[in-house]
Amino acid sequence: MCHSLDRELANTPKIAMSEEELIYLAILAGTIPVGFLFRYLSPPVKQGAALLLGLSISLATCRIHTLHSLITVLGTWAIIKFSWRSAPSLSLVWTFLYLLFFRLATLFGLPPPTPFANAVQLLLTLKMVSLANEVQSYHLMKKEDVSSFTKSSVIGGLSQEPSLYDIISYSYCYIGLMTGPFFRYQTYVDWLQQPNPSSLPGHVPCLHRLKLVPVYGALFLYINSYFPLAYVRTEEFLDHQFFFRLFYMTAVFFVFRMRFYAAWCSAEAGCISAGLGCYPEGAMSKPGGGPTVQYSPDPDTPVVYDFKTIQNIDCYNTDFCVKVRHGMRYWNMSVQWWLHHYVYANAPFKAYTLRAAWTMFISAYWHGLHAGYYLSFLTIPLCIGAETALEGTVRAKLGPMGQNIFDWVHWFLKMRAYDYMCMGFVLLSFGDTINYWTSIYFSIHVIALGCILLGKQLKGKGEKRVKKDDDIQQENVGEKKE
Numbered sequence: 001m002c003h004s005l006d007r008e009l010a011n012t013p014k015i016a017m018s019e020e021e022l023i024y025l026a027i028l029a030g031t032i033p034v035g036f037l038f039r040y041l042s043p044p045v046k047q048g049a050a051l052l053l054g055l056s057i058s059l060a061t062c063r064i065h066t067l068h069s070l071i072t073v074l075g076t077w078a079i080i081k082f083s084w085r086s087a088p089s090l091s092l093v094w095t096f097l098y099l100l101f102f103r104l105a106t107l108f109g110l111p112p113p114t115p116f117a118n119a120v121q122l123l124l125t126l127k128m129v130s131l132a133n134e135v136q137s138y139h140l141m142k143k144e145d146v147s148s149f150t151k152s153s154v155i156g157g158l159s160q161e162p163s164l165y166d167i168i169s170y171s172y173c174y175i176g177l178m179t180g181p182f183f184r185y186q187t188y189v190d191w192l193q194q195p196n197p198s199s200l201p202g203h204v205p206c207l208h209r210l211k212l213v214p215v216y217g218a219l220f221l222y223i224n225s226y227f228p229l230a231y232v233r234t235e236e237f238l239d240h241q242f243f244f245r246l247f248y249m250t251a252v253f254f255v256f257r258m259r260f261y262a263a264w265c266s267a268e269a270g271c272i273s274a275g276l277g278c279y280p281e282g283a284m285s286k287p288g289g290g291p292t293v294q295y296s297p298d299p300d301t302p303v304v305y306d307f308k309t310i311q312n313i314d315c316y317n318t319d320f321c322v323k324v325r326h327g328m329r330y331w332n333m334s335v336q337w338w339l340h341h342y343v344y345a346n347a348p349f350k351a352y353t354l355r356a357a358w359t360m361f362i363s364a365y366w367h368g369l370h371a372g373y374y375l376s377f378l379t380i381p382l383c384i385g386a387e388t389a390l391e392g393t394v395r396a397k398l399g400p401m402g403q404n405i406f407d408w409v410h411w412f413l414k415m416r417a418y419d420y421m422c423m424g425f426v427l428l429s430f431g432d433t434i435n436y437w438t439s440i441y442f443s444i445h446v447i448a449l450g451c452i453l454l455g456k457q458l459k460g461k462g463e464k465r466v467k468k469d470d471d472i473q474q475e476n477v478g479e480k481k482e
Contacts, residue, residue, distance in 0.1 A: 017221070020115055027057060028179060028266040032206065035175070035273030039197040047169050047192050054174035058120055061178075065117035068102050069124050073171045076128040077164050080135050084161075091132035092342070095125040096365070103369050119178040122366065124171055126182045126338050131167065133342065134158055134185050158186060175276050179267040181312035181334035187277055187290045197275045201305050206272045212315070213262050213269075220258035227251035229426055232436055245439045250415075253422040257318070264313040264332075277309035285309040288337030310334070322411045324383045325356075327418060339363055353388075357381040372433045376424035379445070383417045386448040389455025413447065420444040 017025070034053070038046055058066045072095060079090045102121055106112050113121070138158040162170070162185065170188045194200065229252055231237055237245065271277055283291035285308040297303045314330035321327055328336060343362045347355040360377040367373045387410065395406045420443070424433040437445075 023061065023116070024179065024263065027061075028263065028270065031174060031270035032210075032266070032273050035270055035275075036202060038274045039200070039202070043192045050173045050175065051169040054172035054177050057174060057177060058116075058172060061116035062114055062120060064111075065113045066120075068098075068105075068113065068117060069120050069171070072098050072121070072124055072128060073168060076132060077167050080132055080161075080167075084135055084139050087132035087136050088129070088342070091129050095128050099125060099366070100369075116178060123176065123178065123180055123182060125366065126335065127171060127185070129342055130182075130338060131162070131170070131185045135161055158189070175271055175274055176267060176310075179263055180332075181264070181267060181271065181310050182288050182338055183271075183277060183310055183334065184288070184290055187309055190279075190290075191274070191276045194275060194278070200275050200278045202273055202275065205307055206269045209265050209269045209272060213265050216258045216262035216265070220255055220262060223251060223258070224255045227255065229255075232423075232427065233432055238439055242440065245436075246443070249419040249423050249436070249440070252426060253419040256422050256426060261313060261315050265315075268307070268310055268312055271310040272307050277307050278305050279309060280304065281306050286337060287311045288334030289341070319415075320411070322407050322414065323387055324380065324414050324417055325387070327414060328380070335363075353381050353385050356384055368428075370428040371430035372424035372426070372428040375430070375433050376421040379417075379421050379424075379448075382445070382448045382452075383414075386451035386455075387414075389452045389459075393455045393458040417444050417448075 038050065041049060055066075058069065062069075075094050075098070076091050079094060080087050083090060099121065101108075102113060102118075135158065138161060141157055170185050173188060176183065227248060232248065232252070237248075277285070277290070279285045279291050280295050280297055281304045282293070282295040282297065284293050284295075285291050285306065287308060287310070290309045312332060312334050314333065317330040318327060321330060339359050339362070344355055344359045347358040349355050349358060357378060360380050361374070364373040364377040367377075395403055395410075398406055420437070420440075423436050427433045427436060
């Protein structure tokens with residue numbers, strides 16, 4: 001069977017990228033130098049040029065399917081215009097229902113959307129829901145200001161309701177059109193109205209973000225050539241021993257990470273070159289959300305800027321943070337902000353694990369209808385429950401050395417959990433995902449459930465021991481009284 005694998009790998013190109021990946025690469029590479037030119041444009045010209053470029057990219061890659069995104073924008077505009085009070089919930093329902101129609105378009109006799117149209121639709125869904133929330137906040141704060149005669153203290157609030165042209169311009173702004181990162185409408189407005197954008201930092205932070213992209217790209221191409229995903233679906237793969245099958249998911253997840261590290265770092269560089277998301281460090285900006293505090297710089301002190309608002313990936317912490325729950329914070333960070341503020345915060349549950357499960361379900365739906373997404377995302381709450389169960393019953397009772405060893409084991413299992421869940425994300429179908437997980441005996445599910453049961457057992461023994469100690473103490477107090 002090793003000879004079968006050799007033949008399979010021999011027939012695999014050592015360096016190969018699909019046509020779609022090459023187009024994505026060309027768009028990402030092109031937006032970086034173009035961004036520096038936008039710094040010299042006036043706000044109206046910048047708005048029009050960004051819209052024109054974004055629409056051109058959309059029409060060139062999505063063609064007739066651009067109508068899907070346009071319908072979504074017009075529907076959201078109508079909701080905001082005629083029902084701003086209910087706009088957040090209505091826009092969420094509208095955009096998510098349209099996502100369903102978009103993905104089932106072939107059932108209605110429509111041609112299947114291109115992958116580029118899917119990418120535009122995903123990012124646009126986030127933008128429209130966020131915009132509806134921003135407009136509602138604007139109207140509520142406006143009413144509060146009128147009634148109290150005080151100036152609004154809201155951070156990053158709108159100064160006026162956007163027009164249809166403003167909404168379309170925001171929706172089709174060329175920056176992050178297909179690759180992200182997600183950014184709020186207020187971030188877009190701040191970008192247009194920057195007083196002196198050419199003086200803001202650009203070349204140094206841009207190069208800093210790009211310095212490892214060639215490494216990520218080379219590792220993606222090289223490792224992918226030796227560990228192709230398609231091989232997992234073959235009968236020969238199942239003939240290999242258990243540890244080979246188990247290791248394969250580690251290689252696949254490594255390839256997956258390198259691909260997105262390269263893409264997202266390049267996308268961030270495109271934002272940086274244009275100056276989008278550039279705020280003073282004192283504003284304490286969050287990825288996706290922007291500034292979190294009102295900041296007035298001292299005129300006698302040089303202002304230091306950052307681009308945290310458009311940061312979408314923290315490569316180091318993604319790889320080396322200890323916990324599963326922390327790993328999500330550093331991956332696709334702008335989307336995580338969106339999920340936290342618009343889904344997790346409004347979840348119909350109070351328990352953390354259930355709220356996390358609800359958020360993961362919505363995230364899976366946003367990604368697509370493939371069963372692999374749901375199998376992967378809904379495994380995350382199980383892993384979170386496992387690590388929570390042992391943190392209080394095991395780690396908390398260990399000394400410094402024991403806790404250090406516990407954290408290293410925890411980190412190792414966290415990475416294997418993400419390897420495991422990644423397989424569902426890339427294999428997509430229910431059958432392929434279950435077949436692979438079966439081939440490694442559902443190891444992560446078994447370990448997670450075992451940790452939960454162990455944690456409950458240790459917690460139960462601890463409670464019994466405390467209760468017994470309390471009973472003995474009460475008996476001793478009674479004897480002393482006698």
